[in-house]
Amino acid sequence: MKKKIEAIVAEAxxxxxxxxxxxxxxxxxDSSHGDYSTNTALVYGKKHGISPRELAGKLxxxxxxxxxxxxxxxxxxGAGFINFFLTPSALESALEKGPSFFKSGDRVxxxxxxxxxxxxxxxxxxxxxxxxxxxxxxxxxxxxDVTREFYINDSRESNQIRELGKTALGxxxxxxxxxxxxxxxxxxxxxxxxxTAGVELARSVQESNRKFIEKGLGAHFDVWYSEDKELRAxxxxxxxxxxxxxxxxxxEKDGALWLKTSEYGDDEDRVxxxxxxxxxxxVSDIAYHQNKFDRGFQTVIDVWGADHHGHVxxxxxxxxxxxxxxxQNDADQxxxxxxxxxxxxxxxxxxxxxxxxxxxxxxRDLVEEFGIxxxxxxxxxxxxxxxxxxxxxxxxxxxEKNPVFYAQYAHARLASIAEKCKGLNxxxxxxxxxxxxxxxxxxxxxxxxxxxxxxxxISRDYNVHSLAGYVTALATEANAFYRDxxxxxxxxxxxxxxxxxxxxxxxxxxxxxxxxxxxxxRM
RNA sequence: GCCCUCAUAGCUCAACGGAUAGAGUACCGGUCUUCGGAACCGAGGAUGGGGGUUCGAUUCCCUCUGAGGGCACCA
Numbered sequence: 165m166k167k168k169i170e171a172i173v174a175e176a177x178x179x180x181x182x183x184x185x186x187x188x189x190x191x192x193x194d195s196s197h198g199d200y201s202t203n204t205a206l207v208y209g210k211k212h213g214i215s216p217r218e219l220a221g222k223l224x225x226x227x228x229x230x231x232x233x234x235x236x237x238x239x240x241x242g243a244g245f246i247n248f249f250l251t252p253s254a255l256e257s258a259l260e261k262g263p264s265f266f267k268s269g270d271r272v273x274x275x276x277x278x279x280x281x282x283x284x285x286x287x288x289x290x291x292x293x294x295x296x297x298x299x300x301x302x303x304x305x306x307x308x309d310v311t312r313e314f315y316i317n318d319s320r321e322s323n324q325i326r327e328l329g330k331t332a333l334g335x336x337x338x339x340x341x342x343x344x345x346x347x348x349x350x351x352x353x354x355x356x357x358x359x360t361a362g363v364e365l366a367r368s369v370q371e372s373n374r375k376f377i378e379k380g381l382g383a384h385f386d387v388w389y390s391e392d393k394e395l396r397a398x399x400x401x402x403x404x405x406x407x408x409x410x411x412x413x414x415x416e417k418d419g420a421l422w423l424k425t426s427e428y429g430d431d432e433d434r435v436x437x438x439x440x441x442x443x444x445x446x447v448s449d450i451a452y453h454q455n456k457f458d459r460g461f462q463t464v465i466d467v468w469g470a471d472h473h474g475h476v477x478x479x480x481x482x483x484x485x486x487x488x489x490x491x492q493n494d495a496d497q498x499x500x501x502x503x504x505x506x507x508x509x510x511x512x513x514x515x516x517x518x519x520x521x522x523x524x525x526x527x528r529d530l531v532e533e534f535g536i537x538x539x540x541x542x543x544x545x546x547x548x549x550x551x552x553x554x555x556x557x558x559x560x561x562x563x564e565k566n567p568v569f570y571a572q573y574a575h576a577r578l579a580s581i582a583e584k585c586k587g588l589n590x591x592x593x594x595x596x597x598x599x600x601x602x603x604x605x606x607x608x609x610x611x612x613x614x615x616x617x618x619x620x621x622i623s624r625d626y627n628v629h630s631l632a633g634y635v636t637a638l639a640t641e642a643n644a645f646y647r648d649x650x651x652x653x654x655x656x657x658x659x660x661x662x663x664x665x666x667x668x669x670x671x672x673x674x675x676x677x678x679x680x681x682x683x684x685x686r687m
Numbered sequence: 688g689c690c691c692u693c694a695u696a697g698c699u700c701a702a703c704g705g706a707u708a709g710a711g712u713a714c715c716g717g718u719c720u721u722c723g724g725a726a727c728c729g730a731g732g733a734u735g736g737g738g739g740u741u742c743g744a745u746u747c748c749c750u751c752u753g754a755g756g757g758c759a760c761c762a
Contacts, residue, residue: 188703203705210742242706243743280762317762324762420760431690431758438760445762473691474757504692505755545711546700551693551755562699565725567711573725581722588722625703633701636710643726652722687725 165258166617168234169200169248176226177204182219184208191614195607198239198247199255205244216244252597255609259667263616263674267307273456274300276467277377278315281366282328282339285373285527287554291503292467293527294543294680297383298628299465301678306623311461313387314377315452318366319396320359322445329362344369363392380531382540382680395452401443404451405436413485423482430481449475450482453498457488464488464498470505501626503548509555525554534563537681541568544679545632567636571672572684574639574646578669579685581651582662591656599660604644609664611641612671619678635675642668 170189177184184204192201205220212219220240227238234254239247250258276296279289296312304310319325330336331344332353347368353361377383395401408414414421419439423446426433436447456464468475480496488497508525530539542559545567546552600606618634621627645668651661673683 190703192706193702193709194706197706201706206705206743216742245706322762418760422760435760440760442760444760449762470692470756472757472762476691502692502756507755549692550700553699555699558699562712565712569725570711573723577723577726584722621703627703629701633710640710646722647727650722657722686723 165234165250165254165613166200169202172227172232172235173202173204173223173246175230176223177208179226180222182208182212191617192247195603195610197241197245198237199250199610199613200248202246202248203244205240205246209244220244220246250610252600255600255606255613256596258613259609259664262667263619265305265307265616265619270308270463271311271461272303272308272463272465273311273313273459273461274303274465274467275313275315275456276300277383278317279373280317280324281370281373282324282344283341283369284343285376287525287527287530288469288506290527290530290539290543291506291548291552292469292501293377293381293383294540295501295503295548295628296467297381298544298631298679299467299622299626301680302619302622302628302631305678306619308463308623311387312383312385313389313456314374314385316370316388316390316392318363318370318393319391319448320363321396321442322391325362325366325392326358327362328365329356329358329360332356332361332365333358347372376528380528380536382536389452391448391452395448395455400451400455401448404454405443405447408436408450408485411485423485425478425481425485428481428484430478434478446478446482449479450486453479453483453488454486457497462489463491465501466498467501467503469503473502476500476502501548504551507551507553509553509558525556530559534559537568537572538563538566540680541566541632545629547627547629567632568681569687571635571639571676572682572687574642575669575672575676575683576685576687577646578642578665578672581646582666582669583685584652585657585662588652588655588657591653591658594658594660596660596664599649599658599664602648604641604648605661605664608638608641608645608668611638612664612667615671615675618675631675631679635672635679638668638672638675642672 166189170187173187173189174184177187184207187202187204188207189200189202192198205223206216209216209219214222217240224238224240224246227235234251235248236251237249239249241247274296277285277289277293279285285293300310300312317324327336327338331338331340332348332351333356335358344365347365351364351368353364356364374388377385389395408423413424414436415424416422420435421437422433423436424433434446435444437443453464466479479498479500483497491497491499527539534542542562600609614634618630622630645664649658649661651658651665676683
């Protein structure tokens with residue numbers, strides 16, 4: 165429907181001789197502004213020397229010439245907005261048809277979490293974890309062919325694995341926590357060198373993390389990519405290095421080999437081979453991303469923590485050097501999302517989490533205390549790029565009043581009504597057109613049909629947190645509908661009201677499911 | 688010093704350059720004749736300071752202040 169409105173507006177613009185670029189059709193937050201609204205006249209009026217309201221008037225006049233049985237009313241409002249009100253039959257058929265999406269089949273790879281196999285996930289990982297998981301679900305629903313990928317930093321040649329090995333063999337203290345110690349005690353490291361011990365311990369840590377991610381967080385991955393087994397062992401890093409050298413993108417200085425990243429837009433050149441002859445992680449990162457493109461993905465997305473934001477530029481610079489494809493919007497790849505830092509607040513003082521200071525809050529503890537639904541909501545209802553201060557006392561207080569319960573409650577209530585109607589007789593015909601004369605019934609219907617627009621928009625702007633706003637608004641409409649319309653009355657029920665209630669229930673459940681949150685029938 | 692994020696109601700957060708800046712929570716007042724009151728209705732309360740671009744700026748640009756992050760031959 166949104167596309168139809170867009171086409172109608174475009175046609176009208178052309179008919180009256182106004183050349184225009186993009187046309188924006190939005191779903192107004194205020195239902196008195198119609199089911200759809202456009203600011204086209206405001207945007208293009210001035211450019212053509214016409215007042216916005218005048219242009220809007222002309223457009224409406226033109227649109228009304230080709231009357232559509234889907235549009236009941238068009239009006240010019242405010243400074244020159246054009247508001248569209250759908251006919252009952254258009255609204256009803258949109259409800260019955262349900263959401264549908266164009267299966268573009270674009271192959272998207274999204275890598276998220278990718279925590280190092282040196283310890284457990286803490287709350288800092290929560291944001292990128294749930295953002296990545298929900299974004300994957302949205303993109304898949306919107307018709308993309310999505311591969312979720314987890315990169316395991318387990319290369320035996322890396323410093324962290326060597327340090328982990330030292331700790332395993334009792335020669336170091338790095339990464340040591342009670343949990344890690346427990347694992348160390350269970351493994352027989354005798355006869356192993358540091359590297360092998362590190363790889364072994366990392367495998368054990370990774371196994372636990374994977375179990376927690378899948379079972380505890382409800383996030384699933386299609387590919388668990390082992391740096392050690394797949395990248396290092398295949399010699400991809402050496403191949404990449406050779407390629408960079410042969411393309412004359414490197415030079416030697418101070419005994420090290422440097423990549424000429426500054427010539428391609430980075431702030432400075434980067435070392436790829438240290439003076440001791442070993443390769444930096446940057447090489448394997450480039451090789452890994454090259455590998456993703458080689459596997460045929462058109463879009464490669466990374467979700468990183470704030471401490472990695474300095475890497476964005478150099479990765480995209482590498483992409484330009486190697487000719488990685490641009491996105492459809494002509495942006496550099498990989499597409500990187502940065503989850504802002506989570507700070508801790510204790511006794512009114514904010515601080516960064518630090519393992520040494522012992523003030524680390526594990527994601528596992530949060531899930532145990534509050535349940536996965538509350539935790540997922542907590543991390544998903546705000547934009548990724550705002551800093552988040554985590555206050556355990558506040559979290560406890562908010563968990564009891566979490567808006568997630570509001571949406572779940574509305575769902576359970578509708579489920580209960582639908583259940584009740586099963587034992588009742590169908591009442592007198594009360595058609596849809598009649599039903600939506602009641603304002604709250606009409607806005608609920610309209611809000612339900614907004615679902616595909618929300619999904620499509622997120623697949624373009626990646627504002628995953630708007631799902632939480634949508635489901636809350638939907639629940640509010642559902643509650644208003646409940647207040648105003650009786651579905652079951654005595655021993656009969658109102659069929660059209662029940663149909664609307666069921667669509668509302670389904671849409672609530674579907675939205676919650678994108679967020680990875682349950683939609684209970686009763687609570 | 689250089690680079691990146693962020694600053695909105697008491698608190699936690701929204702708002703593709705557009706309509707009266709929205710929610711939740713807290714506080715105050717109302718609705719129990721309950722298809723589920725974990726609900727509904729109402730009131731008060733906000734864009735850090737200063738410039739600029741624009742018909743129009745929370746949004747874009749500059750600057751100041753404040754918070755956080757990054758500036759390794761660590762990952």
